[in-house]
Amino acid sequence: MATGRTHRPATRSRGIPEATVARLPLYLRALTALSERSVPTVSSEELAAAAGVNSAKLRKDFSYLGSYGTRGVGYDVEYLVYQISRELGLTQDWPVVIVGIGNLGAALANYGGFASRGFRVAALIDADPAMAGKPVAGIPVQHTDELEKIIKDNGVSIGVIATPAGAAQQVCDRLVAAGVTSILNFAPTVLSVPDGVDVRKVDLSIELQILAFHEQRKAGEETAAGDGARPAATPREESADQGPDGDVPAVMPA
Amino acid sequence: MATGRTHRPATRSRGIPEATVARLPLYLRALTALSERSVPTVSSEELAAAAGVNSAKLRKDFSYLGSYGTRGVGYDVEYLVYQISRELGLTQDWPVVIVGIGNLGAALANYGGFASRGFRVAALIDADPAMAGKPVAGIPVQHTDELEKIIKDNGVSIGVIATPAGAAQQVCDRLVAAGVTSILNFAPTVLSVPDGVDVRKVDLSIELQILAFHEQRKAGEETAAGDGARPAATPREESADQGPDGDVPAVMPA
């Protein structure tokens, strides 16, 4: 499903749009911050600003989850945190393995936001025998030979690939064969996976290239249009809507 | 879109859709691989498969760039590599600074794909005085105090933020004030920036949460529907199209 689609009414009656799913983590983060400051309720306007989207979008998104707000008041922070967590499946624990413990893999292993909120690094795996046994972020690295056993013993369904591009597809195949059905790929390659397996990719150089495209445009415009002072004298910034958000889903049905 | 918008016809007459821009780097990577294997031409079908999209989409994307193919034959690999590079602004060199040299920042500094293809790490910046002078990936780390000077001396317009969440907005403000107009944000926060500044974010925990959402669905469906064989009896799934692609742009105009 990834895409779900109109096939059968998909799971139950709620077909949450992918674009909405991609924003739920953003709302959750903003709500968690409010929760920590003991703020009891928020309006769609305030929460939207904190999450970097506009309020209409936020209300529409929440409408897919149900009617969790109170008209004239706003949303109960704690209640929403719970509802969104549940919707995202974060009320359960997801064991994750990271394959490829180079610079990036190690950084990921050390990343705090990882462990928090539902995810637990079950194992670190690397092909280099010299790495075996060495602890990274307090977890001993295991050799690739153990991959299948680790996946099965820990019931891992989510794998993170941080290997060089050349090894990614092979690692991916082994992960999938061992039972992993969701993969977060940091290697700069297109992975092919069977139906039913979701892949999301994070690609640094692609992001930079997209920025370069826009940067180039700006440079071109300067010459063409105005100029003079700073291009952007503007700062108005309406604040709100912004954010990098943008990502539309990407999980593909494979 | 993000940028541009209908304001003025935007730059020139070609308004390349954001979704297309986001895929150009993918095509470029696939083409580069073909180029290295000295493949002279490719059909839309082959190239699409290599990039993980479907051929109709690829042809439509290329149609925004112009008519670079030959009917009955396909596309000339070298020529396309050049055209896409130019369109993305990769024929020029983009100096980039990375701020926050922790685990992640160091991993980014060491990332090869970074240096290649148009980007050059002009400086590494960190707030920790103890880091100053220490070389990371062969580049000595400089203290945050130097930030403005570094940006100006090197003509940097693209900045990468890899600091803890708490420091990100402040670093962002300084980068922007110093002249940076494109930011790639790895810190888990929503940044606010003035008009004219593009921000893209890469957020690990968000990606994982999206995967968890789908993972949860799969688990639920198993119980509910069919079972037996493969859960997905469904999908039309035509194979091809795949890939993580998905990303819709995200650069917002601030």
Added chain:
DNA sequence: CTCTGTGAAACCCTTCACAGCG
């Protein structure tokens, strides 16, 4: 006859604007 380039249809997502609950 093959494979590109592209109108047109179909979809999905966002934005608008307001009915109506509290």
Added chain:
DNA sequence: CGCTGTGAAGGGTTTCACAGAG
């Protein structure tokens, strides 16, 4: 009266399907 929830309108993106260049 404020703020949510939501039909309806408006864009943008993807897919279809085919005209037509080579």
